[in-house]
Amino acid sequence: MESRAKAMGHGIHPILIVFPLGLLATAVIFDILYLATDRTSFQISAAQTMGIGILGGLLAGLFGFIDWRGIPAGTRAKRIGAAHGLGNVVVLALFAASWFQRLAATNWDPSAGALICSFVGIALAGVTGWLGGELVERLGVGVSDGAGVNAPSSLRRSAGRARARGA
Numbered sequence: 001m002e003s004r005a006k007a008m009g010h011g012i013h014p015i016l017i018v019f020p021l022g023l024l025a026t027a028v029i030f031d032i033l034y035l036a037t038d039r040t041s042f043q044i045s046a047a048q049t050m051g052i053g054i055l056g057g058l059l060a061g062l063f064g065f066i067d068w069r070g071i072p073a074g075t076r077a078k079r080i081g082a083a084h085g086l087g088n089v090v091v092l093a094l095f096a097a098s099w100f101q102r103l104a105a106t107n108w109d110p111s112a113g114a115l116i117c118s119f120v121g122i123a124l125a126g127v128t129g130w131l132g133g134e135l136v137e138r139l140g141v142g143v144s145d146g147a148g149v150n151a152p153s154s155l156r157r158s159a160g161r162a163r164a165r166g167a
Contacts, residue, residue: 009154016060023053047108087128094121
């Protein structure tokens with residue numbers, strides 16, 4: 001089942017999601033470095049990467065929602081997609097809560113609550129990422145109808161025609 005929102009033959013959601021996921025994971029790494037070193041630069045870096053990651057997550061989520069709407073109702077893929085999407089809403093809410101707690105502090109100093117939110121958020125992102133992988137790799141969501149080990153480039157005009165997988 002092909003993605004509904006595409007750019008140059010590929011789904012936009014999987015292209016975008018690497019940025020917020022990487023930024024939010026990097027923010028957690030900066031939190032850990034801050035806890036280990038007590039250096040102010042790490043707490044500021046964590047807050048800045050987190051803020052950009054949240055914005056990127058909202059954009060990626062919009063395209064994920066567009067794709068989810070195209071999944072047939074009553075299917076396992078629709079249920080897994082709903083869990084994936086709602087889980088990621090919770091991930092973004094946890095990171096937003098962490099970010100706003102830091103915003104109120106001097107030099108973005110994270111409170112214990114802010115740190116807990118970011119650590120729980122990244123753990124949940126691992127679960128929702130697995131669900132996203134289940135959607136693509138097991139259920140075929142977002143996979144081109146013409147996909148196969150010898151499929152032509154998605155940039156070719158003929159690539160849009162359906163072909164048998166593996167052909």
